[in-house]
Amino acid sequence: MATCYSCHTRLNRKNQSWEHIIPSALGGSTKSRRILCKTCNEKAGSTIDQALAAFCRSQLEKFGIQPDRINSSQDWKPQPFTTEMVVLAVHKILTNFYFWKWKPASQIIHYDSIQKHLQVVPLFYPEMPLHLIYLEAREHAGWMTGYIELFGEIGFIVKFETGVREKNSAALFLQDPVHKKEYITTAGDRTQIIEYVKQHLQTFSTPSAAFPLQFLPHSRLPQIL
Ligand SMILES: [Zn+2]
DSSP: OOBOTTTOOBOOTTTBOOEESSOGGGTOOOEESSSOBHHHHHHHHHTHHHHHHHHTHHHHHHTTOOOTTSOSGGGOOOOOOOHHHHHHHHHHHHHHHHHHHTOTTOOOOEEEEEEOOOOHHHHHOTTOOOEEEEEEEOTTTOOEEEEEEETTTEEEEEEEEOSSOOOSEEEEEEEETTTTEEOOOOHHHHHHHHHHHHHHHGGGOSSGGGOSOTTSOOBOHHHHO
């Protein structure tokens, strides 16, 4: 039985909810019912997800993406948001991805992150405003390292501790926010993208050198939600 990673409530027919891995407000469509309860989902949706949408406002307008939660362009009003809210929303994307794809049983202890654009999407798909999520574990590192790129224009490197020793592995996910679907790419492209991101993340992957990056606030997302 799945549990909500935020409040640890067991999920059942009554309290489960569809959580978008990348917020629907950003054109995310892939979702799971096995990661967040309805209460946590709604709370995050009305706060940090909206903050991230406000942060990405120019990209949403440029690519003509209508957030699902907003009915028409007339309703689009700039929402007040803080850097910390944006960072929490970014951490939530990676957390969603981790629990959806990887390890439903573990817990995330804390996060750290930096805003850093590796320009992966423009390099491989210059015409596409894609979202990219990359997550890797190195054996015995004790840390997971992830990279999120939104619309091919905004990038974040996130590190977090899960309390479990992961095996060497990497996962890549691409979302097409314009057509609201997962972007399926070739195995050859995937291998190249993973290699490229891996190389760039290497400098952020050693445990003690991990945190000269106090660029953006740390967070303990599950407790804050
Ligand atoms: Zn919950």
